[in-house]
Amino acid sequence: MDVSVAINSRRAIKSFDPNHRMNKAEIEQLMTLSLLAPTSFNIQNWRFVLVQDPELRCQIRAVSWDQPQVTDSSLLVILTADLQSWSKKPIRYWEGAPQSVQEFILPAIEKYYSGNAQVQRDEGMRSCGIAAMALMLAAEEMGYASCPMVGFDFERVGKIINLPTDHVITMFVAIGKSTKGAWARSGKLTMDEAVIIDRF
Numbered sequence: 001m002d003v004s005v006a007i008n009s010r011r012a013i014k015s016f017d018p019n020h021r022m023n024k025a026e027i028e029q030l031m032t033l034s035l036l037a038p039t040s041f042n043i044q045n046w047r048f049v050l051v052q053d054p055e056l057r058c059q060i061r062a063v064s065w066d067q068p069q070v071t072d073s074s075l076l077v078i079l080t081a082d083l084q085s086w087s088k089k090p091i092r093y094w095e096g097a098p099q100s101v102q103e104f105i106l107p108a109i110e111k112y113y114s115g116n117a118q119v120q121r122d123e124g125m126r127s128c129g130i131a132a133m134a135l136m137l138a139a140e141e142m143g144y145a146s147c148p149m150v151g152f153d154f155e156r157v158g159k160i161i162n163l164p165t166d167h168v169i170t171m172f173v174a175i176g177k178s179t180k181g182a183w184a185r186s187g188k189l190t191m192d193e194a195v196i197i198d199r200f
């Protein structure tokens with residue numbers, strides 16, 4: 001599928017076939033493509049929680065405004081960010097790079113993130129947002145619908161999935177076979193309103 005076609009056809013779908021299952025190869029293809037999403041300093045701070053246990057899905061749905069796509073989708077992905085990924089053996093993100101690059105980039109990572117919780121959190125949100133779009137476009141190409149989601153109790157979901165203390169949940173992406181199309185596009189801002197040249 002052409003990228004522009006995928007972007008135009010991707011919509012937030014709320015109704016999924018609860019009986020459809022994605023096979024292991026499809027899930028692996030989705031995640032392989034998502035892992036190509038860029039991150040600052042290549043710290044790869046996204047962590048994808050694939051919720052496959054039906055009982056866990058029900059528990060999560062109960063704290064997600066009872067949204068049916070949590071349990072009905074073929075795959076529920078909880079995108080989380082490891083806020084400390086920058087400090088966890090950062091040399092591994094630059095293995096194979098020239099020594100001169102490593103000598104420059106590793107101190108830069110330390111200087112940028114160390115002691116700055118806001119930057120660490122902001123970076124996680126950005127990285128997961130980029131990865132979520134990669135995930136949804138890959139799903140679209142594979143013939144699957146998707147739905148980005150934030151309507152849930154972040155703290156309670158974190159407890160259900162045993163979220164580490166140095167991670168944050170950023171969003172869900174539900175993926176599966178659509179049983180009902182999205183509403184017609186409406187309320188789109190014009191180019192003149194949304195695109196600013198040089199200055200506001």
